[in-house]
Amino acid sequence: MSQQGARDVHDPLLGLDIERLEREMESYEEWLDERTEEAYKIAEKARAKGLDHSLEVEIPRASDLASRTEKLLVEHLEGAEVADDIRKLLTEFDRETTSIKMATLVAKRFRDNGHDLQKSIDVGLRVGLAILTEAVLVAPLEGISEVRLLPNLDGSQFLSIHFAGPIRAAGGTAQALAVLIGDMIRRELNVDAYKPTDDEVERVKEEFGLYRGNLQYRPPPEEVDTIVRACPVMVNGESTEDIECAGYGRVRNIDEARIRGGVLLVIGEGLCLKAPKIQRHTERLNVPGWDFISTFANKNKDEERAGEGAGFVSRKVPEISKFMKDIIAGRPVFGAPLEPGGFRLRYGRARPSGLAAGSCNAASMAAMDDFIAVGTQMKIERPGKACAITPCDIAEGPWAILRNGDFKQYNDLDSFRKDRPMISSIWDNGELVLGYGEFMENNKNLVPAAYSHDWWAADLIDALDSDQAVEEFCRIIGTERKDMPEGTPGLPINQSIDLDERFHIRRKWRDSLISLNPSWESAKEIAVRFSTSLVGAHNPWWLDLPIEWVPALLQAIESATVRDGNLHFIGGVKGWNADEMDELRPEKENTLDYASIPGPSIPVEKGIFSDSVPHSWVLRIHGLVKGSALMLGLAHHHDGDDLVITSGWQAMLDGLGFSIKGKAPMRIEDAEQVFKNRIEELRNAEIILAKERARKSELEQKRSSVKIAAETDARQRGLGIAETDKIGKEAASKLPDPGPKNPDEYLRAQILEDDHDVDGVLTQIRQISRLRWEHSAPVRVGCRMGRPEKSAPREKPTVHSLFPIALSGGNQRLIANSAEQQDLRVEMGARFCTVCGKKSPMITCHHRKLDDFGEEKPGEVCGGRTELRVSKEKQNARRRGELQTIRIDNLLEDARISLGIDRVPKKMKGVKKLMSKNQTPEAVEKGILRARHGLPVFRDGT
Ligand SMILES: [Zn+2]
Incomplete structure (x- = not known):
């Protein structure tokens, strides 16, 4: 594999001392291994003391996926070894194929070794699922509660896989593949296909209709119908919701009337959404009976094609507004989706940054009113849902407008702090540095980055x-x-x-x-x-400058002058008032009153793709020349009524076809004509687009009235919901869409509009200027502050000790209160001491030793390890405890003495009831220590 092919000149690894780096990496991994080994040794020693439920360290250590799978499923595999087979298959196939092959192999082997069918299928399926999920999740253990062999109406046997809630963690692909794997195993072991009754099909439809949980995809009834009828194994599951099905509550092969969340997940997010992936395997492996999946696999493609029209592919970066959901009062939004002013995307990773993290300049943090600090969680538009923020001094800082009209950038915290009292408006947030690997990790396409x-x-x-x-x-x-x-x-x-x-x-x-x-x-x-191309200050944000403004701006530039290396617009900000920036922007801007805007009153063009002038509020507040300087990101200040642009103006002039002759810009290219032509082209395109929009909406209206008529008719004939729906859709589709009148013309209009959206005036700048121009801010990343406190300890209210005290502790569940009653009667698991034989609910026997007179000796307990004894009737119970009486005051006292402390904390909180199956309380000492240090019990009891 270590073949040295011809390497590209641009290969970033070219010339790197890879051998040495690999050696370093290996020795680092070794170091990690050794330290882990040490930690395990300590944990093993501690566990051997017998103070915990288990005598061994439960977390298995495994070096690769194969041995992880074997260790994760150790109880299901009953000693069978699978690691070597998995390793062998993985060298030859990808993970998904390996999982399918391995699952059938294991199932067959179990069957051949005399295990019953159910067990063989169960183990095979879990092995397959473990390989799919890298064996790091509980999904293979808890995502499938069981598999059953149930009878079809004709008496044949079929496979029913029972999915449970934790299957969610496995993700759609693994969910769907689990069904496919189940089918492959059942074929191998000669189990018949599932033939559902109508009621069983209707039941799933009803569940989808009633389910209130979060689903990425909710298939319509006819799709559910197709899937449930065609799927050769039954997707079954435990009831997870409180809602009961009224219509099809009692149905054969389904245990309860309540909704089965796992079923909906596997069908909706698995089979429907991941159909293309399943199809790849069923076609490659020639699995019969899965033709139905291709209808779903091709569905999205068909829809995409229908939406795009004849051959039109948009270049636009799609706007994602998901991060704007669940906005909360008091938490700021730092940028709407793709909106100028928000963070500008820059690829890279600053040193303090990490996975699912991004970086920005420290001045940007301050500019966000200090709402962003190191580690603040932000919800972002792309690539992922959220990221933590770290500082980075290479990222460009924010741009701000001061009350005196200054417009400047701050690349360090101190300069921003110094000016802060004078700052009136943050115009641009600066750069947000995100690793491109984050896009890969989140399965998102890369978006264009700035010429940085x-x-x-x-x-x-x-x-x-x-x-x-x-x-x-x-x-x-x-x-x-x-x-x-x-x-x-x-x-x-x-x-x-x-x-x-x-x-x-x-x-x-x-x-x-x-x-x-x-x-x-x-x-x-x-x-x-x-x-x-041009970089930094010499590359204005061309994309932000509306083309509608440009003809007016060209006129204004004619009268500008160059003085002391700056570009002066005489009277450019006459009438400018900083207070305007304090006013909240109205929902809808009024038509511009050119007489009252600051600076020259040269009217701009009407909006091309909108009713109003784009960004007309900028014109209203800042006027044409200052507004343009702001949109382009050119540093400037005011000199009385004059606007003085101090940097980047040469680039603006060059891009717009001017050169400098003496003290004034001189026209060298006919930019005016270039822009005029473009504006006319765009206006014509919009006319064509508008016509097509009108035609489509008219057609839709016609279709919808036909559909309603057909549906009403069907309903009156007493047909069901799914059929009515189908008849309506069929009637509507009988009205054909002849397409736009002139398809070529329409396509041209679409492309023109799309190009304008993506490149803006840069297209014309490239035409006018002889220099190479690249976008300086092609994509903004919308974001808002997250709710870091949401991830605070979830165990509320605070619990210090997993010790049950029923109601004896009062509202606060204080163990000290319950100790006043001395005798506590609560439900706990029945255990018996291996030393003295007495009954004790604790893991180590709590009975006190007796002195020569038969009196109990405080602080001296038997301490023998106890063993759980479950009575027959409790064997299958949800919880196996029984009511027992225990001297809680003595228990506390003994724990206090054994810890060698003066007194038990008063505010130590217990629980009402133990929720675990065996209901064995943890050692009281643990609770005392937690309470002393103010630590709550966390999720897993640590
Ligand atoms: Zn004992």
Whole structure:
């Protein structure tokens, strides 16, 4: 496998000392292993003392998936070994195929060894599921409660798999594959297919209708019908909800009338949603009887095609608004989906960041009114649901508007803090740095990133391919050669001998290049000489500038002047008032009154794809020139009524077809015509799109009235819900959709609108300017603050000790209160001491030793290990305890003495009742220690 193929020049691993790194990694893993071994030794010693329920450490240690599977299922496998087989299969097949093959293999082997059918299928299925879920979840143990062999109406036997709630954790693919695996096993072992009765089918439909829980997909009745009838094994399960089915509560083969959550999950999220994955396996393995799955597998594709029309594929980055759900008062939203002003996406990972985490500049944290601190959980638009935030000084900081009109960026905390009292509005949140691996982890497509310093440096590293190129670069940025890193980073690979050296040269150049902030002249010359795009301040946020504003802006620029290296707009902010920014924006903007907006009153174009001018509130508050500078992200300040743009203005002029002649911008390209043409094109496109929209909605209306008529008719004939639904849909589909009048024209309009949405005015900038232009802020990541307190200890109210005191402790369940009564009568498991033979509910016998006079000796207890004895009638009970009397005061006193402390904490809280099966309380000492240190019992009793 360690073949050395031809490696790409851009391979980031090229030249890395991989052998050494691997050695380091191995020794680190060894170190981890050793420390784990030590920890296990300590735990084993502690457990051997017999103070806990189990004498052994229960968490199995396993080195790989194969041995994890074997250890996880140790009780089900009854000593059968599977690890070697799994390992062998995994070298040849992927995990899903391995799981299918292994499941049938194990089931068959069990059957051949004389186990009954049910047991054989059960074990095979669990092994398959364990491999699918990497054997790290409880799903293979608790997700399937049992399998049964039940009779069809014709007397043949079929397989019923009983899914339980924890199957949710396994995910849709594993859920669906579990059904397929069940089917493969039953074929292997000659069990018949499931032939459901109508009632059994209707039952599942009713459950989907009644279920109130969260489902990613809720199949309509006809889909449920198809699946339940066609699926060769029965998807069955335990009742999980309180709601009972009224219509089909009592149905053969189904135990209870209450809703079975596991069934709905496996059908909805498994079989329906993961149909394409199942189809891949059924087709490859030639499994008969699964043709029904292809209808679901192709369903989404068909729908997508129908939605897109003839061959149109959108380039738009889809807006995801899921993170905006469950917003709560008092927790800020930092950006609406894709909305300018929100965090700008940058790929990367800062050192303090981790998995499911992102980073931003510390000034951005402060700018969010300190709602973001290190570790704050944010709900984000993409890639995942949430991320924790860490600081990163390379991320660009926020842009803010001050009360005096200044517009500037803050890249460090101190400068932001200093200006904070004067800041009126945060215009842009700065960058959010997210690892691209996060997108992979969340199964999301990557979205375009900005032409950041990283990209610029990467372009340059390759372009600096000779000593001469490096010399020239140094001259352009006005630096001495000796102040830049050594070596030639872009030296062709056949010219650099030592790949390791090459790697380090490139790394050093990269570090040095990303911190450069060249002047406009340098940036431009670099762009021309080395084919880079513009970076930093010289790359305005072109996408944010509405094309409708541009003709007016071009006019305004005509009258601007250049003075002391800045661009002045005389009277550019006349009438500007900072107080306007304090007003809450109205839901709907009124039509602009150009006479009252700040600065020049040059009207902009009407909205092309909307009724109003895009971002008209910016024009209303800041006027045309300041508004444009803000939208483009150009630093500026006010000088009386004048607007002075201090950076990035040269890039704006270049992009819009101006050069500088003396003290004024001079038109060198006919940008006006370019934009005029584009606006006209877009307006024409919108007319075509609007026509098609109208045609479609008319057709929909017609269809819906036909559908309603057909449905009413069907209902009057007394047909069921599913049939009525079907008849309605059929009637509607009889009205054909002839498509747009001129499909080519419509397609062109769609593409035009789409391109405009994705690239905005950048398309025209690229046309006008001779430089290379890339997006500086193509994607914003909407986000809001999460609710970190939601993940606070969930065990509420606080419990210190898992010791049952019924109602004797009062409202607060204080063990001290219950001790006042001396004798406590509660339900606990019956155990017997292996030393003195007496009955004790505790794990170590609590009976006190007696002195020579037959008196109990406080603090000296028998301490023998006890064993559980379950009476016959309790054998199958949900809880196996019985009412017992125990001297709780003595128990506490003895525990106090054994711990060597003065007194038992007063505020120590117990539980009313033990919920475990065996109802054995934990040692009282544990509770005392927790109460002393103010620690609650956590989920698993730690
Ligand atoms: Zn004893």
